[in-house]
Amino acid sequence: MNEPIPGPGLAEPSADLRTYLAVLRRRKWSILAVTAVAVASALAFSFRQTPIYTSVAKVQVKPPTVNQYLQNVPVSTLVSMDTERQIAxxxxxAELAAETLGTDRSPEDLLESLSVSVPTNTQILEIGFSDPDPAAARAGAAAFTQAYLDFKVQQATEAFAAVERSLSAKIKELQQQLAVQQEKAAAAEPGSPEQVAAQAxxxxxxxxxxxxxxxxxxLGLIDLDPGEVxxxxxxxxxxxxxxxVLNGGLALVVGLALGVGVAFLRERLDDRIAGRQGFEEILGAPTLAVVPHVKSWRKRDRTELPALSNPDGGPAEAYRTVRTNLLFMARDGDLKTIAVISPGPGEGKTTTAAxxxxxxxxxDKRVIAVSCDLRKPRLHRFFNLANDIGVTSVLTGKATLNDAILRPVGVPMLRLVASGPVPHNPSELLSSERLDQLLAQLRQVADFVIVDTAPGLTVSDGLVLAPKVDGVLVVADAGSTSRAALRQLREHLEQVSGNIIGGVFNNFDPDRARYYEAAYPAYYYGRYRYRAEEPDRRPRGRGEGEVAGPSSEEVWRSEDIWT
Structure with a gap:
């Protein structure tokens, strides 16, 4: 069997600026929503707050005395502004300010409304006071300013008084010593050494x-001047x-930061496939084509065959790309039977096969399409053919292969084997040796046998078929297939030795990529059940469901089905 061709996205990509920008672009609405909520909440809270007014007074701090200020000494060496700020x-x-204001508020409460700052490289104190009442704010700032100056004067006065007391005590002590020496001088003989020493x-x-x-x-001449308003x-x-404005600006910055965080969190938690590169990384095989999203394909039950109805459109070109890749991979002749499978229903498996x-x-390749989705067969509907005879009829011996081969109209090189009546044991039929013989017979007379299977995670039918064919083509829907489902399908196929030759990334919207607003569909289990074949309402005339060939033996002997 052919080995998968390594795709460009199989290596782990390095995170770069473009990756981050792409996430931000895809999640822009989440970012904008979070930012809008943050700004709106901040502004709502801001406008509900009580307005606070602040009055500011400025004081130029001076050394304690004019004499010191006039000395040829830098003011910064005489005054520590950090100390002055702490004093203010x-x-x-605060106690002096409370007395000035005549308020019942405690000094501690007043200090909560006070702000004192020092502009850089200045001897200026900016004393501010805040209050809901503008007049009270001005009164508070003025009271603290005056209290600061009064405290500085009081502090200097007390310091000077302490110096005066100290000097007076020293004078008193010296006077006592002077009295003793005077007594000695009076008692000594005039001119005697004792008298001379005492006098000295x-x-x-x-x-x-x-x-x-x-x-x-x-000290009495010192002019106290601690500062000037x-x-x-x-x-x-x-x-x-x-x-x-400030609150709104901060909320904008915080909201953007939170929005970006939410965007990357959603990116991390999002289980949908991140484009072609993500598809290849999980599948471990190259993407053979990306089928674009077509808005008119809204109903899943509707059969679309753009390869015939719109050959110039994007989907038809995508399927031709798959064809080109398969022809290249099958150049050695060992890739003829190909099973088309998907993780779940409604992901474009049968549409891709058709x-x-x-x-x-x-x-100009001889192609036989075989419908092995025995539970919900749809392949025959793409070609307006009946489903009364098919694979189940041949496997149960109720019809020959010659009876089951149909000729679709308008495609001379295509033959179809429908699934036939829905059986009660599809897995057992697909596991039988009769299916191996059927595929071998079809392989002898066709260049390619395209087998439509049941979804791989829904029932085991597709996994039973996987090792019986030359290669498996995996189809995933860009809007609904999850990474976990695709990864699980790959693991199942590897466990049964299925040869994954590539994938088709279906329903890809270049504008919205994997970020559809619709919620994930419920998981696959329980959604894919037996369904009796609907009554065929299509006329079965010549060319529509026409039996190909005279008999089973003649078919496999002479390949007359292509004539």
Whole structure:
């Protein structure tokens, strides 16, 4: 049997930018929906919030004294703005602000409405206060500004007082030492060494006392100036919170991020086949053709034969592509019997078998199409033929093969063997040696035998046929076949030694690819049951269901069925 021709998509593709962009393009509506919900929710929440007004006052921070400020020393070495910011937002300042405001709010509650910031590389404190009432916001900012300045003055005053107390204590101690030395000098002989030493000590102590007294005097001359209000608290005219534009912008960014995440999550969870490349990766065989989606093919029960009715259309060209690939694969003559199978019903298996048979026959190949879907036979309906005699008739001995061969109208090189009456034991009939003999007989007189089978995951009929033919052609529907179903069918075919020669990717919409809005159909089990053959309402005249050949023996001896 022929080995499958390696397809371009059999190697694991590397994720690249085009792959990601393709996912985003296919899932754009999911992304837009998530983004819209996020923005709408954020704006709804934003507009329901109580408007908050913020008033800001600016204070230029100065060293504790003018004398220090006038020294030739950088201000940054005298003032730590991080420390000043912490002081402005401290509980002590909040207590002073509460007294100024005369409010019942606790200092801790007031601090929750306070914001203090320092612009980069400046000695400016920006003191802000927020409140639903604009006037209250301005009053709060002004109160904290004044409380900060008052606290700094109070802090400096206490520091200066502590220095004055320390200097006074030192002066008092020196005065006591001075009194002792004065007593020594008075008791000593004038001009004596004792008197001279005592006098020298008196001069030193007097000078030190004078120095400390001068320092105390200087403290009284210090001008306390902790800072200057360079921008008083203003009355806000528009709310600072909520910021609808900012909230909407953030929601847009977050919504887009969530939308992209949802898009890739849906991509990961989506079990449909991701185009031709995904089809080949799962099948492990090349795609022989991609049959485009045709909007007019909406009813699954409708039989479509574009290879005859619309030979210039896209589907007919796709089936000719399958023909070309099969002719190349069968060039050695060991690929004659081909089974067409799909994971489940309604995926284009029988349509592919019928059109492929016509396409091969149009290439002057002797083709016999055999309907081995014994439970729901449809192949004969594509050619307007009856189904009263067929495979089951031959396998049960009720008719000869010569009686079962039909001639479709308009395709001289095509013959058809219908399925015949629906049996009660289709799997047993297909497992019998009689089917092997039937296929061998057909193989002798035809270039190709196209066998339509039952869906592989629905019943075992198709899997029974797979090892009896030269190759298996797998058909999958781009809109309904799942990756799991296709993978399971491949495993089943490999277990029975079925030779998968390729696949047909059917009903492919280039615009929507695998992303149809319709939900997945229910799984295959239970959907494919026995159905009695419908009464044939088609007239069976000459050329429609006409018996080919005089007798079974003569058929296989002389190939007169092609004359």
């Amino acid at each position: 937002s401290s509980a002590k300042v 000590e008196i001069d030193v102590l007097t000078a030190r006392i004078a120095t400390y007294e001068n320092r105390i005097s200087d 360079i921008q008083p608290a203003d009355l806000p005219t528009s709310p600072s919170s909520p910021n609808h 059109n492929l048979a016509v396409s091969l026959a149009q290439a």
